[in-house]
Amino acid sequence: MNFPLEHHLFLAIQRLASRLAQQVADLLKGKGLSMAQYNVLRVLRGAARNGTELACGEVGDRLITKDPDMTRLLDRLEKQELVARARSTEDRRVVTVSITGKGSELLAELDEPMLELHKEQLGHLGEERARELLELLQAATERR
Amino acid sequence: MNFPLEHHLFLAIQRLASRLAQQVADLLKGKGLSMAQYNVLRVLRGAARNGTELACGEVGDRLITKDPDMTRLLDRLEKQELVARARSTEDRRVVTVSITGKGSELLAELDEPMLELHKEQLGHLGEERARELLELLQAATERR
DNA sequence: TGCCAACAGCCGTTAAAACGATTATCGTCA
C-alpha cells in the first residue's frame, strides 16, 4: 500500500489540526462558546480595534473555517449579548455587527489561557522549527 | 497586536486543514459521502486487507477526527449497504464491522480522483519541501 | 420612471453532530 507523499501530508495536516482544535474546543466549552462563535468574536474585536464595523457577510469572509449560515451563528451570539446587530442606514440591505462590552470581556478572559494552551501544544517545536513550519504552511496554503 | 508565533501557527494549521478538507468534502459529495463516512470506509478497507475485522469502537479509535457517535455513523453507512455489522460470538457485547463489496467499489472509484486532488492541492510544494513539512507536522503532533 | 438582475440577509427544512443516560454482556472476586 504505497500511498504517495501528498496523501500522507493531507492526513498529517488533518490529524494535527483536529487534535489542536479539539483541545481548543474543550477550553472554550468552559465558557459556553463553540469554535465558530469564538472566531466570530475575534474577528469582531479585530474590526473594533480598527474602528470598523463589519457587515455580516464580511465577518463570514474572514473566518478561517467558513460557516454557511452566519445568520443563526449571530443569532446565538446576540442572544448571549456578546454581539449587537444594527441595520445600516446607507444600504438598508446590510446588517452591521459589532462586539459588545460583555463579548470583549469574555474574549479577554480567554486570551491568556488560550495563549498558554497554544504554547503547550506547539512550544516543544522550538522557535526555529516553528518558523519553518509556519513558512511551509503558508506556502502550502497560497496559490490554491 | 503582536501575537506570538504559536498563535499564528495554530491559525495557519487550521486554515490550511480547513481549505483542503473543504475541497475533499466537495469531491466526496459527488458520491454522497461525508468526510467522516469516507474515513470509516478507508479504515475498514485497511483492516480488510489485513484480514482483520474491527469492533465499532476500534474503528472510532483509528479515525483522524473522532466522532462521538459511531453507532449512527455506521447506521447511515449500513443503510447504503457500504458496511455490514455482525454481533461477535466470542464477546457478545462487541459488534464487528466490515466493508462490503459495494463499499469497496465506491472507494476504488474515489482513489484516483482523490490522489489527483491531493497532488493538485500540495504538489506545488515539491518533494523536498513536502517531506520537510510532513516531518514537522509529525513532530508537532507527537508528544501531545 | 419602471423594470430587472445582483446582492445581503433571513428562514424552513432536513441531516448530522453532541451530550447523557440506558441496556446488555463480560470478568472478577468475595
Add this chain to the structure above:
DNA sequence: TGACGATAATCGTTTTAACGGCTGTTGGCA
C-alpha cells in the same frame, strides 16, 4: 454462584450544520 464494576454499543434528546429557496433593497439601464 451472585453481586459488582467495567466495558461495548445503542438510544433519546437537544443543538448545530447544511442546503435551498425567499424577501427586501439597491443600482443600472432602457
